[in-house]
Amino acid sequence: MMKQGACAVCSWSLRPADAHELVKRLRALDIAAVQLALVPCVSELPWRFAIDFLRGEGIEVISGMLAMAGEDYTTLESIARTGGVRSDGHWGQNIDRALRVADLAERGAIELVTLHGGFLPHELGDPVRSVMIDRLRTIADIFAQRGIAIALETGQESAQTLALALREIDRPSVGVNFDPANMILYGMGDPVEAVEILAPWLRQVHIKDAVATQCPGTWGTEVPVGQGSVQWQPFLARVQRARTAERPLNLVIERESGKCRDADILAARDLVRRHLCTIV
Numbered sequence: 001m002m003k004q005g006a007c008a009v010c011s012w013s014l015r016p017a018d019a020h021e022l023v024k025r026l027r028a029l030d031i032a033a034v035q036l037a038l039v040p041c042v043s044e045l046p047w048r049f050a051i052d053f054l055r056g057e058g059i060e061v062i063s064g065m066l067a068m069a070g071e072d073y074t075t076l077e078s079i080a081r082t083g084g085v086r087s088d089g090h091w092g093q094n095i096d097r098a099l100r101v102a103d104l105a106e107r108g109a110i111e112l113v114t115l116h117g118g119f120l121p122h123e124l125g126d127p128v129r130s131v132m133i134d135r136l137r138t139i140a141d142i143f144a145q146r147g148i149a150i151a152l153e154t155g156q157e158s159a160q161t162l163a164l165a166l167r168e169i170d171r172p173s174v175g176v177n178f179d180p181a182n183m184i185l186y187g188m189g190d191p192v193e194a195v196e197i198l199a200p201w202l203r204q205v206h207i208k209d210a211v212a213t214q215c216p217g218t219w220g221t222e223v224p225v226g227q228g229s230v231q232w233q234p235f236l237a238r239v240q241r242a243r244t245a246e247r248p249l250n251l252v253i254e255r256e257s258g259k260c261r262d263a264d265i266l267a268a269r270d271l272v273r274r275h276l277c278t279i280v
Contacts, residue, residue, distance in 0.1 A: 006033065006251075007031065007033075007207060007251045007252065007253050007268070007269045007272055008031065008033035008034055008035055008060070008062050008063075008250055008251070008252045008253070009026070009029070009031050009033075009034055009035070009252065009253045009254075009265055010034070010035045010037075010065070010206070010252055010253065010254040010255075011034050011035065011036045011037050012037045012065075012256075013253065013254055013255045013256065013261060013265065014026075014261065014262075014265075015261075017046065018046035018047060018050075019046070019047060019049070019050035019053045019054060020053075022034070022050075022054070022059075023053075023054065023057045023059060025262070026059055028262070029262060029265060029266060029269075031265075031269070032058060032059055032060060033059065033060040033061075033062050033250075034054065034059055034060070034061060034062070035061075035062060035063045035064065035065055035114070035204075035252045036050065036051065036054070036061050036063075036064050036065065036110075037064075037065050037067065038064040038065060038066060038101045038104060038105065038110075038113065039066065039067050039097060039101065041101075041104055042097075042100040042101060042104050051104075051108035051110070052108070061108065061110060062112075062250050062252070063110065063111075063112040063113065063114060063151075063204055063250065063252070064101065064104075064105050064108075064110045064112070064113040064114070065113065065114050065115065066097065066098060066101045066113050066114070066115040066150075067097075067115070067116075068083070068084055068085065068087075068090070068094050068097070068115065068116060068118075069090045069093040069094055069097060070082050070087050070089065070090035070093070071083050071084075071116070075218075075219075076186070076217060076218065076219060079119070079156070080119040080156075083116055083118040083119055083156060084115070084116045084117040084118020084119070084132070084156070085117060085118050085132055085135040085136060085139065086118035086119060086128065086132055087118075091135065094139075095138070095139075095142075098139045098142050098143070099142060101113065102142050102143045102145075102146050102148060103146070105143070105146065105148050106146035106147065106148060110148065111147070111148060111149060112148070112149050112150070112151060112203055112204060113143060113148055113149075113150050113151075114150065114151045114152070114153055114177040114203075114204060115139070115150060115151075115152065115153065116152070116153050116156065117132065117136055117152040117153075117156070117165075118132060118156060119156045119157060120132055120133075120156070120157045120161055120162065120165050122157065122158065122161050124164070129165075133165060133168050133169055136152070136165075136169055136174070137169055137170075137171060140169065140171040140173055140174045141171070143173065144171065144173040148173070149173045149174070149175060149203060150173065150174055150175070151174075151175045151176055151177035151203040151204055152166075152174065152175075152176055152177065153176075153177045153179055153182065153206075154176060154177070154178050154179050154180075154182055154183060154188075154194065154198065155179055155181075155182025155183055155185060155186045155188055156182070156186055156188070157188060158188050158189050158194075159183075159188070159189055159193070159194035159195075159197040159198050160197060162176070162198065163197055163198060163201070166201050174201075175201040175202065175203035176198045176201040176202055176203060177203060177204045177205070177206060178191075178194075178195055178198060178202055178204070178205045178206065178239075179205075179206040179208055179254070180194075180195070180205075180206070180208065180209070180230045180235055181206070181208035181209050181210035181222060181228065181230065181254075182206075182208070182210075184210040184211065184212050184220050184228065184229050184230070185210045185219055185220040185221075185222065186219075186220070187212060187213065187216070187220065191230050191231075191235055192231055192234050192235050192238060195235060195238050195239065195242075196238060199238065199241075199242045202239070202242045202247070202249055203247070203249070204249065204250050204252060205239055205249055205250070205251050205252070206252055206253075206254045207225055207251055207252065207253045207254065207268050207272055208222065208225065208253070208254045208255065208256075208268075209222070209223050209224065209225040209226065209227060209228030209229070209230045209268075210222045210223060210228045210229065210230070211223055211228050211229050212229060222255075222256060222257045222258075224255075224258065224264040224267055224268070225253070225264070225267060225268035225271055225272075226267060226268070226271045232271060232272075232275050233275050233278070236272065236275045236276060239251075240276070251272060253265050253268045253269060253272075255268070
């Protein structure tokens with residue numbers, strides 16, 4: 001478990017070619033913890049022994065990430081159709097991925113894996129919603145049978161819709177990976193208000209920032225942490241109140257755009273440290 005106030009970084013933010021490069025980049029940043037993308041670890045030779053290698057090099061793997069097949073982030077409409085477990089055409093492939101990643105996480109003693117559930121319809125009677133709830137239960141059970149919790153990433157629906165879905169999924173092993181920037185990027189509400197609603201389910205927090213779109217129906221824009229619309233002081237204060245000894249709520253920096261990612265990651269780490277020092 002990471003120390004209070006420490007940050008991990010998402011492996012995919014650094015875009016490394018293999019685990020050796022990932023270690024080199026983490027050491028250059030003086031960051032010793034990572035959320036690891038797990039699909040490459042079960043499908044690509046350079047990543048096959050990444051978990052053991054990282055730990056052998058003193059890097060803590062605090063969680064994993066399961067990316068779903070067939071996701072198309074070109075537009076809000078395309079990701080609404082293809083994101084998470086929504087796609088009928090990719091469901092078989094995604095079940096296979098979930099099984100392989102769950103087996104790897106069990107062998108690697110990774111206790112939390114995050115994923116995008118997909119756009120959950122807001123209307124309770126929508127038949128697509130029922131299908132997605134059942135699929136998320138299936139994935140949750142696959143991981144729970146191996147002693148692993150999962151966390152659904154925020155942003156693709158409102159906090160209220162996600163809270164209702166979590167109650168309906170009704171699995172104690174299912175929580176939330178809260179990404180404040182995604183709430184802004186998708187136009188799904190204020191992150192501080194949303195984290196208040198989802199606090200009972202918080203399992204991990206991404207440190208990422210964004211500004212809202214000026215053109216409805218299009219993406220917002222990810223920006224370096226501290227340059228966007230996330231109100232970090234009240235946001236982190238609410239996250240701190242949700243922490244318990246049993247639920248450490250690790251903070252993980254994610255940077256998915258920009259030409260100076262290393263500098264942006266360091267700035268995000270320093271901002272979090274400054275704010276946490278002022279929170280009682």
